[in-house]
Amino acid sequence: GIIISFPLLLWFLLQFILPGLKVTEKKVLFPAIGVGFGLFLTGVLFAYFIVSPGTIYFFYQCNIDLNGGEEPTGPLLMSIVAYVKFITQFVLIFGACFETPVLVMALVKLDILSYKVMKTTRTYAIVAIVIIAAVVTPTQDALTLGLLAVPMYVLYEICIWLAWWMEKKDRAANPEYYKGLDEDEKAMEAPAED
Numbered sequence: 001g002i003i004i005s006f007p008l009l010l011w012f013l014l015q016f017i018l019p020g021l022k023v024t025e026k027k028v029l030f031p032a033i034g035v036g037f038g039l040f041l042t043g044v045l046f047a048y049f050i051v052s053p054g055t056i057y058f059f060y061q062c063n064i065d066l067n068g069g070e071e072p073t074g075p076l077l078m079s080i081v082a083y084v085k086f087i088t089q090f091v092l093i094f095g096a097c098f099e100t101p102v103l104v105m106a107l108v109k110l111d112i113l114s115y116k117v118m119k120t121t122r123t124y125a126i127v128a129i130v131i132i133a134a135v136v137t138p139t140q141d142a143l144t145l146g147l148l149a150v151p152m153y154v155l156y157e158i159c160i161w162l163a164w165w166m167e168k169k170d171r172a173a174n175p176e177y178y179k180g181l182d183e184d185e186k187a188m189e190a191p192a193e194d
Contacts, residue, residue, distance in 0.1 A: 002092070006037065014033075028109045028110065032105070035101075036099055039099055039102060043094040043097060043099075046098070047090050047093070047094030048087070048091050050147075051090065051147045051148075055139060055143070055144055086138060093148075096136075097152055098151070098152075100152060100156070105159060105162060105166075108166060108167075114163065118159065122160070125153075129149050129153050129156065130145070130149050133145050133148040133152060
């Protein structure tokens with residue numbers, strides 16, 4: 001229900017936000033919504049068809065081991081309510097985490113982040129991605145953490161290349177603006193004279 005009603009919920013939210021936005025912010029917002037919805041659906045489908053079956057099977061095998069090699073029954077068997085809750089959590093978390101490129105690219109488009117910053121802080125991004133994946137996954141196993149962290153890192157790398165492409169395109173369109181930025185950057189890197 002959340003996935004199907006998401007565009008309608010977004011439309012109601014936009015009716016509240018749009019009057020306060022500038023024209024440039026509106027130009028960033030609409031493509032971000034389309035791409036964001038596609039990424040959300042990709043995360044949901046990835047979680048439901050690829051990650052969830054392996055995770056459920058992993059827990060099933062753990063229950064067999066806990067039950068002395070026999071099929072789990074009673075309290076060891078996952079109830080329908082627990083299963084639906086687990087899958088819903090899983091799917092929504094993966095969908096939300098696949099939204100990070102939209103946030104990153106919006107920050108790049110608004111000149112808050114840049115290609116150079118993203119490239120030089122890659123190691124910090126890896127640590128942040130692993131920590132976020134460890135916190136938001138509903139299970140504590142390393143497999144699930146890796147299945148969330150690796151796609152998030154791949155999406156971050158794609159964002160770095162998209163930021164490079166956007167900056168290259170902007171440099172061609174506004175060479176005088178970037179010339180001033182480059183001069184300021186060189187002046188900051190030069191050793192200060194006493």
